[in-house]
Amino acid sequence: MNVSYTDMIATFGIGGAHPGGLSATKYIMDQLQLKPEEPILDVGCGTGQTLDYLAKNLPNPLFGVDQHQGMLTKAKKRLETHPTVTLKKANIENLPFTDNFFGFILSESVTAFTPIDQALQEYARTLKKNGTLILLEMTTNDILKQEQQAEIKQFYHIPKLLTEEMWCAAINQAGFQTVSAEVIPDKLENIIDFDLQTAISQEHFELMATHYQLTEKYKDLLSARLYYCKKE
Numbered sequence: 124m125n126v127s128y129t130d131m132i133a134t135f136g137i138g139g140a141h142p143g144g145l146s147a148t149k150y151i152m153d154q155l156q157l158k159p160e161e162p163i164l165d166v167g168c169g170t171g172q173t174l175d176y177l178a179k180n181l182p183n184p185l186f187g188v189d190q191h192q193g194m195l196t197k198a199k200k201r202l203e204t205h206p207t208v209t210l211k212k213a214n215i216e217n218l219p220f221t222d223n224f225f226g227f228i229l230s231e232s233v234t235a236f237t238p239i240d241q242a243l244q245e246y247a248r249t250l251k252k253n254g255t256l257i258l259l260e261m262t263t264n265d266i267l268k269q270e271q272q273a274e275i276k277q278f279y280h281i282p283k284l285l286t287e288e289m290w291c292a293a294i295n296q297a298g299f300q301t302v303s304a305e306v307i308p309d310k311l312e313n314i315i316d317f318d319l320q321t322a323i324s325q326e327h328f329e330l331m332a333t334h335y336q337l338t339e340k341y342k343d344l345l346s347a348r349l350y351y352c353k354k355e
C-alpha cells in the first residue's frame with residue numbers, strides 16, 4: 124500500500140488538521156465581521172470540523188470542497204443535519220463556482236498542498252470585490268537547505284515551500300491588494316477530533332509518527348502563518 128499524509132489524516136478522521144485546530148478557527152472567525160447573506164467557502168474542508176463550527180454559529184450559506192473522497196465521506200456524515208452546508212468533491216485548481224460568488228474564503232493548511240499560484244487565482248476569481256481570503260499555511264522562517272526542503276516536500280507531497288515574503292508576493296500576484304501576515308499565537312490549544320476507521324494499518328500509524336517527528340525536527344524552521352487578504 125502507498126499511503127499519503129492526507130490518506131493518513133482521512134483514515135484517522137482528524138478534524139481540525141491545521142495548527143491550533145478549532146481554537147485557530149475560532150481565533151480567525153472572532154476577527155471577522157461578515158454579512159449574513161455572504162456565501163463562505165472552506166477550501167480543502169477535510170472532515171468538516173470548521174464547517175460544523177461555522178454552521179452552528181453563522182446563518183451564512185456555507186460551502187466546502189475537498190478532492191479526497193475519504194475526507195468528504197466523513198464530512199458528509201458530520202454535517203448531514205446542517206441545511207446551510209453544501210459539500211462538493213472538487214479540485215481547488217478548478218473550483219466549481221461562478222466568478223465573484225463568495226464573500227469569504229478560508230484555507231486552513233490546504234493551499235500549501237496545492238499548485239499555489241493556480242489555487243490563489245481560483246480564490247481571486249470566485250471571491251467578490253472586497254471579499255476576504257484568509258490562509259493559515261505552513262511557512263518557512265528562512266530559506267531551507269535543499270535536503271531539508273526535499274524531506275518536507277516528499278513527506279507532505281507539497282510542490283514548494285514558501286517564506287512569509289514569498290507567500291505575500293504570490294498572494295499579491297494573484298490580485299489581492301491587501302495582505303498582512305501573523306504568526307499564529309502559541310497560546311492556542313490544539314483542538315482536534317477523530318472519526319476513526321475500524322481497521323487502521325501499521326503504515327498509517329508510522330506515517331502519523333513520522334509527521335510528529337518532522338514537526339519536532341523542524342520546529343524552529345517552520346511555522347504556521349495567518350495571511351489576511353482582501354480582493355479590492
Ligand SMILES: C[S@@+](CC[C@H](N)C(=O)[O-])C[C@H]1O[C@@H](n2cnc3c(N)ncnc32)[C@H](O)[C@@H]1O
Binds near residue numbers: 132138170171190191
Ligand atoms: C491538512 S488537510 C486540512 C483539512 C482541513 N482544512 C482541516 O483543517 O481539518 C488538507 C486538506 O486539503 C485537501 N486538498 C489538498 N489539495 C487539494 C486540492 N488541490 N483540491 C482540493 N482539496 C485539496 C486534502 O484532501 C485535505 O483534506
